[in-house]
Amino acid sequence: MKKLVSVIIPTYSRPTYLVRSVRSVLNQTYSCIEVLVIDDNNPNTQGRRETEAVMRQFKNDKRVKYIQHPKNLNGSAARNSGIANSKGEYIALLDDDDEFLPQKIELQVKKLEDLDDSWGGCYCSYQFSLKNKPYRKIEKLEEGNLLESLLLIKNSICGGSTLMIRKSVFEELQGFDTSFRRYQDWEFLVRFFRRYKLAQSKEVLTNINMDSRINAGSAKNAIEFKEKFLNEFEKDIDKLPNRNLIYKTHWFLVANLLFEKRSYFLAIQMLKRAKTYSPISFRDIAYCIFNIIEGIIPVKKLIQRRML
Secondary structure (H helix, E strand, O other), X not given: OOOOEEEEEEEOOOHHHXXXXXXXXXXXXXXXXXXXXXXXXXXXXXXXHHHHHHHHHHOOOOXXXXXXXXXXXXXXXXXXXXXXXXXXXXXXXXXXXXXXXXXXXXXXXXXXXXXXXXXXXXXEEEEEEEOOEEEEEEOOOOOEOOHHHHHOOOOOOOHHHHOEEEHHHHHHOOXXXXXXXXXXXXXXXXXXXXXXXXXXEEEEEEEEEOOOOOOOOOOOOHHHHHHHHHHHOHHHHHOOOOHHHHHHHHHHHHHHHHHHOOOHHHHHHHHHHHHOOOOOOHHHHHHHHHHHHHOOOOHHHHHHHHHO
């Protein structure tokens, strides 16, 4: 008997891309699935009405469950709602603008079925796509306790769309922390790595679509969100050999986000904060200059277009 896999898709203000995401799950080579779409739009909004219209396409498919929140609660709450209403032994996560490649679920289930319960989940390699054309692959080929690799941003697991986790693990860890408006998958993974190892399917199995980043947030609350994350997991970070480099890396990236958003005063303050943990190199300075230019001329978008 195949084990049921529940795929959780939280959605907010992206109904056009949602169709693509749901279909990518229904078209999997692994057939024992259910799809739970959690509508986190406020009632009586355009986002809710458009999402309802999209989901009517799937009303006759018994594999698809459509759940509406009474109001906007955030992505963590939407994932928790999906997990609470799921019946699968494995839980796969998918953002509403990304998509699974056809063998994603099959290969991850096979990977986990060959491992003992100390391996709480599995992630996969993935690719970035723009206008349905892949332009960059992320293949790290590492597994185990990846906490330090994650926090040093040497391995961007992209947990919103690559993870498959045993449902028992989600229940043990009590799901996602709904107080986190950003870094939701990071928050979960830090707690996950306290008890479990993460396996990897080396194949590229997920498309991270860059056509719409409307829910990616802005620089406005970047400092607040970063402080909350780092303060919450201070004890975990302080135990790691590269503790100072982790703090430096995170504040350095906030500084560069602010440079790109032309918040130069705050950017310089965050750069100084990063420097208190580890020296700023010439390469770091070059990266800052690039992001200052990026705030004026969209260099990255121009490069992406040339690659397509």
